[in-house]
Amino acid sequence: MLLMAPTVYVMRYLNARQESRPELRQKALEYIQVGYSRELQYKHPDGSFSAFGTSDDSGSTWLTAFVLKVFSQAHGAQLVEVDQSIAHTAAKWLVNTAQSESGQFQPKGRVIHSEMVGGVTDDKASVSLTAFVTGALLEAHKAGLLPADAEGGLSAALQYLMDAAHDTNYAKVLVAHTLTMAAAQESQGLPVPPGLAAAAAAALDDMQAIAVTEGTMTHWAPKEQPSSDDDKAVGERCSSCYVAHAGGPEVEMTGYAMSTMITALGEDALADGFPVAKWLLSERSPTGGWRSTQDTTVALEGLSAYGALSSASPPDMTVTVRYTQPASASRRRLKAESVEKTLTLNAGNYDVLQVLELPVGQEVDVTVEGSGKAIMTVGTVWHTRAMPSEPTFLVRSSVGRKEGSSSLLQKVDIERVQGSGEGMVIGAIQLFSGMVPRESSLKQLKESKYSCNGAVKRVDYANDEISVYIDSLKVGDAPCELEVEMDREVVVENLKPTTVEVYEYYEPVRNGATETSPDFTTRVSLQSSSGACRAASDFRGLAVALMSLLAAAMAAYL
Structure with a gap:
């Protein structure tokens, strides 16, 4: 839906x-x-x-x-x-x-x-x-x-x-x-x-009285509730969100406000709604959406209504972007070059996204000629470790061989340590390469009353990841315990740790995660290849002896 x-x-x-x-x-x-x-x-x-x-x-x-x-x-x-x-x-x-x-x-x-x-x-x-x-x-x-x-x-x-x-x-x-x-x-x-x-x-x-105007943009934000730790995440900037920073409720409220202005003001909302549309567009993630599916839906409803309203007067303009391309030996550019690119916006293409890739750290000069309105967003994408924050969920995970079986058993414990507990929770369990879950284990994970105290509503498996939909998990509840039985389908050497991430479905920034160590593979590998190790050791000893004899013979000959 x-x-x-x-x-x-x-x-x-x-x-x-x-x-x-x-x-x-x-x-x-x-x-x-x-x-x-x-x-x-x-x-x-x-x-x-x-x-x-x-x-x-x-x-x-x-x-x-x-x-x-x-x-x-x-x-x-x-x-x-x-x-x-x-x-x-x-x-x-x-x-x-x-x-x-x-x-x-x-x-x-x-x-x-x-x-x-x-x-x-x-x-x-x-x-x-x-x-x-x-x-x-x-x-x-x-x-x-x-x-x-x-x-x-x-x-x-x-x-x-x-x-x-x-x-x-x-x-x-x-x-x-x-x-x-x-x-x-x-x-x-x-x-x-x-x-x-x-x-x-x-x-x-x-x-309109509670609208927040920052520069040339306008949005709406929830009322802060400093007495509750959970509410601190509502309406504040998200330290782990790049490039956008607003929380899901802010995006959702602003989308509703945009729709309200269009219904109430009609064509007059073109001018008053422009700062709102500008804010919504500036808060998109690099993939084009916002924080969650819900706020993305509300934001898109407001923006699509605004776009339909503005289609009566499309822009007719030319945007010229000038910048300097720095010298680069790896790209065989021995000296800096001046670059000029032109974008044309008119009734035939004004709703088509046009993208330019610019060099980082260079000044960009933009000139516009013509009439109408358009929004230009400059985004910088980089890779960095997110700032540490207090987790919403405490997650523990371990893997070991199941007693009396050739399969492996991964055990996951989840506890909520802060937040209201309202809303669905997703547990994303990443599997080790070469491992597949048993169908009977997935079925038991969903149907057993012991899985997460009977709160599991749905279990999906795709792309080496198990997604567990948990109906409710509140502070003080008994630990949510999940067990997944796995078989080795393909032998993969040098396995890396996998992650278990738990987050609120409608507020993914409220989350918790842990890594699952592949140490069990060391024990399994040693048990299954001990004979090969001895054979390799004997071969190396024989090779050393033959090399010594060959060296002695050559010395005698010389």
Whole structure:
């Protein structure tokens, strides 16, 4: 689902620009159809959805809302024909099962996205979750997929958001986003509480008031909670992230804020949203995404909407880049050379990324001629060891021969030492070269109640790595114990240590890791090749004796 959503936003962008792009469209539509079909595997009989389907005890409020949102967006853009009964049962489950009499939505099931619960008390977290679920119901209404008997629950949720106190910045952004959407749909026949338009305008002002402007860029950041060690990671700069530095919640909030501005301001958001778009683009990782799949999805939703809006006035400009290429004997360049490169941006290519590789340490001169707006990002990529930080998880790993078997057994112990414990945890176990896990071991790892105290929800194996999806792991819980039985498929000499990394799915910077030593291979090798060692020793002794005799004979001859 998290991979289907970005594709939907790309297609909505192409539709807004009325671009054909047949090959891209065909591939994107295939991805959307596959994502739609695959997500149905995680549907519960009551209409809800959860991360692992019917293997979970109940559906998840957050995931059901997220599925309803993306399905509705895809259906509304005519990208896939969503079965109306699927959308209806999901919406009814949210209103009838997850909503209280006050209008707020409760976190039923596992809310695997930790920032959805705000990292604060339940009362405050309900505002963030209610805003998110209400936004999904609004998307369903916009796409014509909201059943009539769910409209009352939607109205009650809007009233709750209008009346509730939302002290955290995260909640303020989500409330502004949701109320602005509702105000825009009021003219489309959406039944809304009295005073919604005024409440939406006030929420928008509150959101704008907490914006952080640094130079020519603007973004939004969560409210700091210095009393909690876990919250120090929220809204602060990430010391181990290169080149981008902001945390996932900052990216997510800024993406929501961008979408809110476009809905509220229309074309006026072109100017006001430019510093926001500039910040989002500057915070991308070298691979093009952001911190996690979730914040990447929200950021892309905001940027694609901004790009579609700006397509009405594409740039027409020429960018000239001048720099000095230093002398290099290895490249047969005996003296420094002046280099000038020109980039052209117009209606035909302004949405195509153009990249130049520049020498490090040289001054770069850029001149621009023409009209319009474009964003130029200069990124430096280097390799360095990350600064030491306190780990979120304590990880231990060892490997030894399994008693009474020719296989090897790797044991991993995981403990959370800080953090709230909300959200899914991933344990990535890297295997030694030449080793393969036993199928029975992978099955037991998932199904045994003793594996991580029964918290293992899914186990994947690919590219010599086992990924274990852990439903919950909190400070003070009994150690999460994992065992993997392996066989040697190929003999590999001089094995190197492997790693076991544990991290939060939605906040990978909260992690812990350890190395697994291959010392066991020394004992195994000596046991299996002791005869060969003796033979080699005897051969070397014989060779020395023959060389001595040959030297003596040559001396006598001479």
